[in-house]
Structures are given as structure tokens and as C-alpha cells.
Amino acid sequence: MTTPTYKYMHPLSHLPHLSHLTIFDTRPNLSQYVQENLPKFFTHQTSSISIADIRFAATIENAVEGVHIIQESGPENLSFKQTLWTKVEQHAPVDALLWSSTSGIPASQQAAGMQDKTRLLVVHPYNPPHIMPLLELVPSRDTSDEVIKRTQAFWTARGRVPIHIKQETTGFVANRLAFALLREAIHLVKEGVVSVSELDEIHAGGGPAGLEGFFKNIGGTVQDCWNDAGRVNVGDEWEEGVFQQAKQAYGVVDIEERDRITRRLLEVLAEEKSKTSS
Amino acid sequence: MTTPTYKYMHPLSHLPHLSHLTIFDTRPNLSQYVQENLPKFFTHQTSSISIADIRFAATIENAVEGVHIIQESGPENLSFKQTLWTKVEQHAPVDALLWSSTSGIPASQQAAGMQDKTRLLVVHPYNPPHIMPLLELVPSRDTSDEVIKRTQAFWTARGRVPIHIKQETTGFVANRLAFALLREAIHLVKEGVVSVSELDEIHAGGGPAGLEGFFKNIGGTVQDCWNDAGRVNVGDEWEEGVFQQAKQAYGVVDIEERDRITRRLLEVLAEEKSKTSS
Numbered sequence A, B: 001m002t003t004p005t006y007k008y009m010h011p012l013s014h015l016p017h018l019s020h021l022t023i024f025d026t027r028p029n030l031s032q033y034v035q036e037n038l039p040k041f042f043t044h045q046t047s048s049i050s051i052a053d054i055r056f057a058a059t060i061e062n063a064v065e066g067v068h069i070i071q072e073s074g075p076e077n078l079s080f081k082q083t084l085w086t087k088v089e090q091h092a093p094v095d096a097l098l099w100s101s102t103s104g105i106p107a108s109q110q111a112a113g114m115q116d117k118t119r120l121l122v123v124h125p126y127n128p129p130h131i132m133p134l135l136e137l138v139p140s141r142d143t144s145d146e147v148i149k150r151t152q153a154f155w156t157a158r159g160r161v162p163i164h165i166k167q168e169t170t171g172f173v174a175n176r177l178a179f180a181l182l183r184e185a186i187h188l189v190k191e192g193v194v195s196v197s198e199l200d201e202i203h204a205g206g207g208p209a210g211l212e213g214f215f216k217n218i219g220g221t222v223q224d225c226w227n228d229a230g231r232v233n234v235g236d237e238w239e240e241g242v243f244q245q246a247k248q249a250y251g252v253v254d255i256e257e258r259d260r261i262t263r264r265l266l267e268v269l270a271e272e273k274s275k276t277s278s
Helices: A030-041 A060-064 A078-091 A145-156 A174-190 A196-201 A211-227 A238-250 A255-277 B030-041 B060-064 B078-091 B145-156 B174-190 B196-201 B211-227 B238-250 B255-277
Strands: A069-072 A097-100 A120-125 A134-139 A161-164 B069-072 B097-100 B120-125 B134-139 B161-164
Touching: A060 A078, A069 A078, A078 A097, A097 A145, A120 A145, A134 A145, A145 A161, A174 A196, A174 A238, A174 B174, A196 A238, A255 B255, B060 B078, B069 B078, B078 B097, B097 B145, B120 B145, B134 B145, B145 B161, B174 B196, B174 B238, B196 B238
Parallel strands: A069 A097, A097 A120, A134 A161, B069 B097, B097 B120, B134 B161
Antiparallel strands: A120 A134, B120 B134
């Protein structure tokens, strides 16, 4: 649980004292872990964050006292989160924003035991979270408009792209898209149409440009594909073979390479898009 | 119908005289059309192709005489293609490669009227085809291994990425992936979860890195999403609203911008990947 008040970013006017980060985490040797690992995730541009200024709290009560934002990134376990928020609510300031980075447990379920359900929403980052601008903001029906707006403003001011998801749909949006793609990819591998490493050469295009014309031209083929869609389920017999192929194709993921390439691509995309709009 | 023998690329040793391009096309003022439009699709690096050297054939018989490769890019109509290949077979050299760029009609169906079905396969480019390295090679069961190998060698030597698709699956591979993604995207828009323009901000990640660990961690959520998958069909009532939103979000697609950005991203990706492997 953290208050993400990165010093290298401009403080917001309505959160004037936002300049501290407190971490509560039950892992042993937390301070050492953070000192060893956190610097890896920042580029030169953002390295003015001072790890020495991070405060480590011994209890949840201690961690949430006097803070402006509480970011929960605990285990994906409903009763854990329900218990946590009930406790947080008792000790945090009444106007603190309450954010969960869950990828699957809706705010409405997490808030079940809370007195005031208007302050909690899901703020779900996309992998790798220190690079990808996307954040899915998924409020419950009880989350107040003001809380959504303050959350959007916080992240927009920091150059991120917060998307307000209008319903607590299973898996939110980005993962649903990725999983639809993944299911079809697995089906094709399972049927022997292509191998895992061949699939990786195919960078499927996104972006429905000229959508109406697209469907006029090849809507028939699209429907044919959909009618013929693969049926794959987690835990079925495809797993062993596909996991094996994936291991052979990739080995251990090189995180540094992934980060470097993702950064470069995003930089170039921003640079090129600014040329068009100027 | 063309013999794609681009002068700016290295001729292959087994095709030593590959230095001419002949186009057969029924559109009026073909020569003028090509002179006006073809240069747009080449960068400085590839501009040594001489449009003056392109030959325009008046008949199919004339077009295919003495050529090494025949690339068919005609209408997506089975009987048209069947008639065409029957005629081509009678007039082309016996060792010429026969390629169709269809996005949906399998080589096995196109070859139905041919005497020798071993020479024909689908060579399906991805949009925009003058930039995207991907080519799906989709042979029928009758296509010979030698024809597949010659086709792979031709494109590999030109820096393209030809993927051998092992079965004539509906829609091949890249489009099946894109359409699975598209179906889910349409479902989410139709249900009011996000708007078309918000969806465009979400660049869903691909690449199943660490697949086994991924499923161990959040396989439950993946299965939940799949169980809850959207059901959308071409021609249903979603079309009008979604097409309208797409028009408002994008207007007319800026092809120059699309090409410039796609080129830059591919350049940067290649540059960064070469750093890792070196």
C-alpha cells in the first residue's frame, strides 16, 4: 500500500502537500528490497525521486494517517481487500482517494464492508506499469463523480492516459482485448496452423480505421472467422504443449530489453504524432 | 496481375533474369494511374525502381508469357480466380510461381480447374503491404514443398517475413487475431463500457511472454473473461452506432501519416532489436 506522490512530478494545486511516499508491505527486509529494486524502474529523466525520503510504515494504521492517496496493490483475494479497506477507512483522512490496482476484483465487491463506498475505485495499470501510459479507472456505482474527476486529474497532470471504464465489466477492457487475441492465438497453435514463434512474427494491426468501409469490403470474411472461432479453456489439454513452445521460443524474458524497446517505440510514436498535429 | 521483380532488390541466384515488372489490369488509363500512384508508395531508399521500365500487357496471355512469378491481386471472387488460373496455366512457363494475394479464398478452391495444382499458393500481405514485413504463405495440400521453399527464399532475400501457414484455416492467421480483437472491442463499445475513441487510447499488449507463469497467476481471470465473451455478428444492430462513432473519432484516415508513423516504429524496433542481438 503506497501513496504515489512522486517528487519528480508537478504537485496538483488541490493536493499542495503531495510530496511523500509511504510504503506498507509485509515482506521481510522491505527497505533493502526497495533500495535494490526501485532504481531499476526509473530513467535518468525521472531519477530525481529520492529513495531516502520514502517512509516505511510498520502498520496499516500508521501508513494511511494523514495521506492524500492510498494505492492498494495487495494479493488478489477478495476477503483480504475487504478487510483492508474497512481498516483503512477508520484511519485515513476522509477526503483521501482510495485506489486498488486489482486486475479482476471490482470496487463494488471490495467496498462491501465500508461505511462510505463513494471513495473507492480501481486504478488498473498496464504492463509494464512504469512505462505504459494507460490506466483503467473502474469505479463502482457508488464511487462519486468527484472522486473519479480527482483521480483523472492527478494522472493526466502526470502525462498518463486514464480511461474511465463505464461499467464493472469482467476483466475491464485492455485485458479483455488481450485475452480475446490470446484465445485465438492459442486456438491456432493448438490446431497446428502456426507455431508460437511464428505467431510472434505476426504483429496483428489494431485500430479500426475506416470501419464502415472495412466491413463493406470484407465483412463476410470477418463473420466467417467469427463463426469459426476457437474454443479454448484454461486448464484444458492445450496448456502443456503451448507452455512448452513458449518456453522454447522466449526462454526467460529480458525485462531490460522489453523496457528499452517499449520506451523507444512510445517516444517515437509521440514524436511522430506531434509532427502531425503541429 | 504482376510479376513483382523490383529492380532495387537483389535478384535471387535461381531467378537470374528477374528484372522486369509486367502489369495486367482492366482499369482504364492504367499507365497514367500507375505513374501517378506508384511513386507514393516508395521511400528514397527504394526509389530506384523505374516506372518507365514497367510493361503493361493487353491480355492475360501476353502478361504471363516468359515470366518467373505471377502475383494475382484481382477481385475476391472464386469463379473469377478459377477461370484466371486455368488460363494462366496454359500460357505461363511451367516453373513460374503462381501467387494469389487473396485474404479469404484458399488456394485449394482457386486451383479447382487446374491441371497442375502444385504451383499455386496464397501470398497474403498485411496492411499497409508496402511497409509491413509480414507475408502469410498459405499453400493448399497440393502445393509442392519446392514451390513453398522458392517463395519463402524470394521474400526472405528481400527482407520480408514470410510465415508458412500450415493449414488453410478460415481467414489465415493475422486476420483471425485482428478479428478476435475487433469482436471484443465492438462488444465493449456496444455494451457502453468504453467509447470508440477511448478504446483507441488502449494499446493492448501482445506477445505471450512467460506464458505458463501468466496463466498460473491470473488464469482464473482469463477464463472469466472468456466465459463472458461478447457475441457480435456482422450486420447486427451495433453497426450504425459503431460506424458513426468511428467516423467521429477518426474522420478520413491520413494515409501519409499512417505510413510515416508505421515506418518509424518498424525502423526503431529493428534498430533496438539489433542492439540486443549484437
